[in-house]
Amino acid sequence: xxxxxxxxxxxxxxxxxxxLSCAASGRTFYEMAWFRQAPGKEREFVAVISxxxxxxxxxxxxxxxxxxxxxxxxxxxxxxxNSLIPEDTAIYYCAGDNRSGSIRxxxxxxxxxxxxxxxxxxxxxx
Numbered sequence: 001x002x003x004x005x006x007x008x009x010x011x012x013x014x015x016x017x018x019x020l021s022c023a024a025s026g027r028t029f030y031e032m033a034w035f036r037q038a039p040g041k042e043r044e045f046v047a048v049i050s051x052x053x054x055x056x057x058x059x060x061x062x063x064x065x066x067x068x069x070x071x072x073x074x075x076x077x078x079x080x081x082n083s084l085i086p087e088d089t090a091i092y093y094c095a096g097d098n099r100s101g102s103i104r105x106x107x108x109x110x111x112x113x114x115x116x117x118x119x120x121x122x123x124x125x126x
Contacts (some may be wrong), residue, residue: 014124060124077094093116
């Protein structure tokens, strides 16, 4: 059974930090990413990482504050979030797929991912 399970969300004050984790199981994931969805808004891209970790890209809104990483041996992906602001408040989702079969491929659109976690809530208070 293919599963992606997020953890690490919570309530934090503006300027604080959180580290999200995504535990993957059931298949080998190549392209993996974090998305988020705020109330009343569409799900948006946050960060993406290739299987080799050689390629990582970020949304402009989080560039320089968030860092994506992965540990293939442990089947884990992470999102270190620093200097959090209230606008970062959202449900954060882990996404993965393996259609590319490439260790350097990254995908930015939610339509390119078949597998999703259930989400973890991040709330940043001002």
